[in-house]
Amino acid sequence: MSDNVGYTVFVPLKDMTAAQLAAAIRWDERGLVPAIVQDAATKQVLMMAYMNEESLRLTFEKGETVFWSRSRGELWHKGATSGNTQRVVAFSVDCDGDTVLLEVEPNGPACHTGETSCFYRRTGAGEPAAGAAGNRFAIIEALERTIAQREVERPEGAYTTYLFEKGVDKILKKVGEEAAEVIIAAKNRSAEELRYETSDLLFHLLVLLQEQKLPLDEVLGELARRHQPK
Template sequence: MTVQLTLEELRFDENGLIPAIVQDAVSKTVLTLAYMNKESLKMSFETKETWFWSRSRQELWHKGETSGNTQRIVSISCDCDGDALVVQVVPNGPACHTGAYSCFAGEMLGTSEERQSTTESDRFAILGELEQLIAAREAERPEGSYTTYLFEKGVDKILKKVGEEAAEVIIAAKNRSAEELRYEASDLIFHLLVLLREQKLPLDEVLTELQRRR
């Protein structure tokens, strides 16, 4: 666990609390907003799992203590004013009490035109969206989902599918079929993203490696 702060640097509010934004370290999805006090932060350091202060119950709570949906901490950092935290975690299941992967799983605000404009500004935005969707499927395991099926079967099944799709890409290329190649390449990319999620390797790290090689 990388810690980029000291307790003395932080500015707790009049109730002794500081907001903590919890983010999936792999997909970069914001999972929830919770509050910590000095004791819960100390427990988070010691156990390397998230502990918070419940404002409704007025007590410490260990995320996942009853549900099993714990969050392993990768890093904790504070903002420039020292009055807010970002906690990057590897979640073991959904973050939300509703069973959703993220507490921010609702509709994006703004008009459909604004949302479309934002998406079109990045030609690779679909990769980020797909990475987040796969992360949600792993956490929530909705019944009937093909991605759920892959995660439940485990790494051997995922590896088999990556191998099969890679072979089909080769066959499509040998057939000189652009349509077939487009379809099979999409399958390969999808299954590769599932494998990266199963291995807890962020797509960002792959992109960084490509940048380094360039």
């Protein structure tokens, strides 16, 4: 058991060795620890697997997720055969030291069914309605996930696919155009027009953030820092 249990370890992969991270983990009696995998950009939970010290070491060496299969009793490199690899951006160890979180940049769906996340089966009616109590930004979260999925899957005929394939210059052009349309709508004193154009602008900004691999959470964090009382 590690003497470091009791605090959270969060580090970019490049800033910590596998041995240092292993020392912060409380391995179970089989030498395993649950590993939660999260999309670094959208924060969507993609899957859960198990790691041992060897898979942890290989994850550091490859820069991609490697796990231990309890059913097969062997190591497995995620995406080695399917191509749906996961580049590791950062590790976290929880306060008890008995669970790790890997933030990744996925190269394709995480689930063997082809779904983006293994947690695609939901109870209830699916995505919360926009404006639902306690979750007024649910539509932003849903849109952020959809845009990230579109970048990976590139479905034919989708407008978001078109933007990603045209590249950053096209996305920037659209952001500029929509910003100008917002200004015109405001000058026209048209609430309906402003609502419509602002929606277009927010959508294209989310596409830009995804293309730049800048999580929306970082933007919100910057706003929170600016809002701190002086």
